[in-house]
Amino acid sequence: MEGNNIHVIQMGKMEQPSFIEHKRQDWVNAGKNNLLFDELIEVSTGYSSTHTSILRTKIDTISGTKIELTGTLINYTDKQLGELIDQLTADLETVGGCAIEVIRSKAGTILELNHIPIQYLRYQKADEKNQIYGMYYSRNWAYSRKYIPTYIPFYNKDSKDARSVYLIKKYWSGNPYTILPEYYPALNWIKIDNKISNFHYNNLANGLNPGLIISMNNGIPDDTIQQKIVDGLEAKYKDADNAGKLLVMFNKDKEHAPEITQLEGNQMHEMFLLLSEQVTQQILTAHRLTNPSLAGLATPGKLAGTTDLPNSWALFKENVILPSQTLLETGVNELLGTVGASIKITTKELLNS
Secondary structure (H helix, E strand, O other): OOOOOEEEOOOOOOOOOOOEEOOOOEEEEEEEOOOHHHHHHHHHHHHHHHHHHHHHHHHHHHOOOOOEEEEEOOOOOOHHHHHHHHHHHHHHHHHOEEEEEEEEOOOEEEEEEEEEOOOEEEEEOOOOOOOOOHHHHHHOHHHHHOOEEEEEEEEOOOOOOOOOEEEEEEEOOOOOOOOOOOOOOHHHHHHHHHHHHHHHHHOOOOOOOOEEEEEEEOOOOOHHHHHHHHHHHHHHHHHHOOEEEEEEEOOHHHOOOOEEEEEOOOOOHHHHHHHHHHHHHHHHEEEEEEHHHHOOOOOOOOOOOOOHHHHHHHHHHHHHHHHHHHHHHHHHHHHHHOOEEEEEEEEEOOOOO
């Protein structure tokens, strides 16, 4: 187009999680910048009241009200064992996996079982036979040059490794490195819920509205300067608070002051109200929660009836709670079985029979 140059900036969008091998490192990165697990924890602790409420309900229910121990577990009180299960459950439901540090004597007897925060671990790269033998541990993967990753082998009952790691995770077909929570498909909706909250909090006090045309009408600079201006605008406005597109136009003349035109209508309040209902439904679906009342959530426009709660709880317990409990019990009991012990998690009942 003669007389002006146009640059279109596509605002940030969610990328699919990637677990990719790199030639120069022995571990597998988890997501963009190798910080996927940290992002999931951050999103689950303050982004969405709906998501956090459901997640806490699941964690509290899965971890149970009582841990029944059969046999003797040296060096562990009931309280310590309960805390271990609580920690493992929180990681399993928030990130999709949890890990136990296994400390053994020279004879191979298990001495300690300790929780390792899952965000500190990354898979070792598979060998030529597609076998994975352990994980790498770092206290801070954002600064892995300072917090140098160290290798920890997977637990093997036939070995006598002084320190090993036992991984429990929810299975996803495809990439063997994948560790994800079941709510992950709704991550965008959880973030939208956070932005809706921000909108009502600051009433768009953050400046430019989403969907803008910025016209620079004081001449067309050379390509280098144009790109510098576009990069500056992109860095400032490319986030979820400014979803949509930013159209930057460099015009030959007209007026020296930039003109700003909003592409979308100005009915942001109505749009957020419509979005809010859809956000809630998508988050509920991702968590497989058919009745919001089970997590203490009210359904807009509906009375808080309890007639269907028993059926809803039965489905939720059978399809969501018990599978996670079984996964945890099976993993922990594989370790405890070597010392003649086992556990049984007593389910916390959300409803009295």
